[in-house]
Amino acid sequence: MxxxxxxxxxxxxxxxxxxxxxxxxxxxxxxxxxxxxxxxxxxxxxxxxxxxxxxxxxxDPAAPAWxxxxxxxxxxxxxxxxxxxxxxxxxxxxxxxxxxxxxxxxxxxxxxxxxxxxxxxxxxxxxxxxxxxxxxxxxxxxxxxxxxxxxxxxxxxxxxxxxxxxxxxxxxxxxxxxxxxxxxxxxxxxxxxxxxxxxxxxxxxxxxxxxxxxxxxxxxxxxxxxxxxxxxxxxxxxxxxxxxxxxxxxxxxxxxxxxxxxxxxxxxxxxxxxxxxxxxxxxxxxxxxxxxxxxxxxxxxxxxxxxxxxxxxxxxxxxEWKHTWQAYEAAHPELAREFERRMKGELPPQLEQAFPVFDAKSGAVASRAASGAVINAIAGVVPELLGGSADLTGSNLTNVKGAQPFSAAQRDGRNFHFGIREHAMGAIMNGMGLHGGVIPYGGTFLVFSDYMRPAIRLAALMGVQAIYVFTHDSIGLGEDGPTHQPIEHLAALRCIPNLLVLRPADADEVS
Ligand SMILES: Cc1ncc(C[n+]2csc(CCOP(=O)(O)OP(=O)(O)O)c2C)c(N)n1
Ligand SMILES: [Mg+2]
Missing domain, CATH: 3.40.50.970 (Thiamin diphosphate (ThDP)-binding fold, Pyr/PP domains)
Incomplete structure (x- = not known):
């Protein structure tokens, strides 16, 4: 060579x-x-x-968004x-x-x-x-x-x-x-x-x-x-x-x-x-x-x-790539449309109908369980939604059931195991979101939002479409004690300009 x-x-x-x-x-x-x-x-x-x-x-300087x-x-x-x-x-x-x-x-x-x-x-x-x-x-x-x-x-x-x-x-x-x-x-x-x-x-x-x-x-x-x-x-x-x-x-x-x-x-x-x-x-x-x-x-x-x-x-x-793209469009027109949709950041029209309904009949549903249900319900119509947790998958309920983990061997896996790396998780999500074609989400306990705060701040500054799933938002955490109790975290997140902080009070508000 x-x-x-x-x-x-x-x-x-x-x-x-x-x-x-x-x-x-x-x-x-x-x-x-x-x-x-x-x-x-x-x-x-x-x-x-x-x-x-x-x-x-x-x-291509003439096409910086290619x-x-x-x-x-x-x-x-x-x-x-x-x-x-x-x-x-x-x-x-x-x-x-x-x-x-x-x-x-x-x-x-x-x-x-x-x-x-x-x-x-x-x-x-x-x-x-x-x-x-x-x-x-x-x-x-x-x-x-x-x-x-x-x-x-x-x-x-x-x-x-x-x-x-x-x-x-x-x-x-x-x-x-x-x-x-x-x-x-x-x-x-x-x-x-x-x-x-x-x-x-x-x-x-x-x-x-x-x-x-x-x-x-x-x-x-x-x-x-x-x-x-x-x-x-x-x-x-x-x-x-x-x-x-x-x-x-x-x-x-x-x-x-x-x-x-x-x-x-x-x-x-x-x-x-x-x-x-x-x-x-x-x-x-x-x-x-x-x-x-x-x-x-x-x-x-x-x-x-x-x-x-x-x-x-x-x-x-x-x-050269334009030729590749034309051939692809001709051979796989539906995939080509889907790729364009995803790269443009357009959400699928079916999304609105996909959300589960939680009402009086549902009984009391923990908000994290509702979050897990929402992720699973919309995952089917929003294939670009990719994410997971910083090693708290079972607690954050971020897993898409039936889907594979993203791994070296399974690149189309959509469940991300970021490991206990909250800061990198946040900044990796930023790169994913900026790349386009994928919408990243990542979960951890609310108290550990501190560990990823610099990346969240940059996401907000850049307008990245990143979704954080912060569970265990309660001082009533019980036996874990003060290290795991979020006290100032909600207020601290609300201080970040351009960050939309939603604190659902019940399952209905989650969806
Ligand atoms: C997280 C963070 N801490 C501190 C700074 C302030 N800062 C800017 S450049 C710099 C030194 C960086 O050294 P190096 O990466 O070796 O850059 P070089 O001087 O070799 O260009 C520091 C401390 C920063 N930009 N970001
Ligand atoms: Mg240096």
């Missing part, structure tokens, strides 16, 4: 270098103009963004200029004016990437670690939809999910929960990069962390690869090829990088993380790159032309 992509093989090294340095200089200039932001990580990761957006991702595009999650949300620079250069609807307006009120370039705000941004990131679990959710949705809708000779759902995580993401506990789930579920189309720069805000990671990330992820059942220098595009290419070749394991590609790459006085220092370089240092850095202009936001014509040519080549994957 040839590792080097055709574009890389044909382009001159000078042009490629210019194309990459444009991402770097836009990041430096945008942060400088905003007088705040994070220049160092985009400067370091520019070659990786180039490798993805210009040579690997199946994407359903079978590869998904890319920037878990290191503070490095937002890496994403904005790449989207702008690839030709997404993000003009240079928006890059100049980085971090300004009403711009399309907020400090941290926001889904549904900027075309090409797949999920809102910034709270570190969440993005990894979102990416796991995207991969779960892909696997489920592929198993449900693909037919021999018709691969209409067939994409990868990529993420970039940093030291912070990997230190966060959610990365353990999510990576453990992904390894167990053998999500082979999940490809992550670890930006191994040895730096966080406080300084060297030697202050806080001596984990062996490679051994850690290997233990989760991931394939782990190493790229010694992120500037080595052929090595990145080869690693991605190897990641794709392993269909059984998710892959973590550990890339050694230098934060603030090329800056004579800031490279490899925590100072490069979260403050403007300053005009003098920018001038020195641009000189070190051999940059052709002193003007801020300068985009060399050659670099832009190269990016656009690359994007056009990438967009050809969309054209």
């Amino acid at each position: 040839s590792a080097v992509s055709p574009l890389l093989a044909s382009a001159s090294p000078e042009t490629v270098r210019l194309a990459i340095d444009t991402v770097r200089t836009l990041a430096m200039d945008a942060v400088q103009a905003a007088e705040s932001g994070h220049p160092g990580t985009p400067m370091a990761l520019a070659p990786l963004a180039y490798a993805l957006y210009a040579t690997h991702l199946r994407h 359903v079978d595009r590869d998904r890319f999650v920037l878990s290191v949300g503070h490095a937002s200029m890496l994403l904005y620079g790449s989207l702008h250069l690839a030709g997404y609807d993000l003009p240079l004016e928006e890059i100049r307006n980085f971090r300004q009120w009403e711009s399309l370039t907020p400090g941290h990437p926001e889904v549904h705000h900027t075309k090409g941004v797949e999920t809102t990131t910034g709270p570190l670690g969440q993005g990894i679990a979102n990416a796991v959710g995207f991969a779960v949705a892909e696997a489920s939809l592929a198993a449900t809708f693909n037919r021999p000779g018709h691969q209409i759902v067939d994409h990868y999910t990529y993420f970039i995580a940093g030291d912070g993401c990997l230190m966060e506990g959610i990365s353990h929960e999510a990576a453990s789930f992904a390894g167990h579920m053998k999500l082979g189309k999940l490809i992550g990069f670890f930006d191994d720069n040895g730096i966080t805000i406080d300084g060297s990671t030697a202050l806080t962390c001596s984990d062996d990330a490679a051994q850690r992820f290997a233990a989760y059942g991931w394939q782990v690869l190493q790229v010694d220098d992120v500037n080595d595009l052929a090595a990145i290419d080869a690693a991605i090829a190897e990641a794709k070749a392993d269909t059984e394991r998710p892959t973590l590609i550990i890339t050694k990088t230098h934060i603030g790459f090329g800056s004579p006085n800031r490279q490899d220092s925590a100072k490069a993380h979260g403050e403007p370089l300053g005009k003098d240092e920018i001038a020195l850095t641009k000189a070190a790159y051999g940059w052709p202009s002193t003007e801020p936001f300068f985009v060399p014509a050659d670099a832009l032309a190269h990016w656009r040519e690359a994007a056009a080549q990438r967009a050809a994957t969309h054209t």
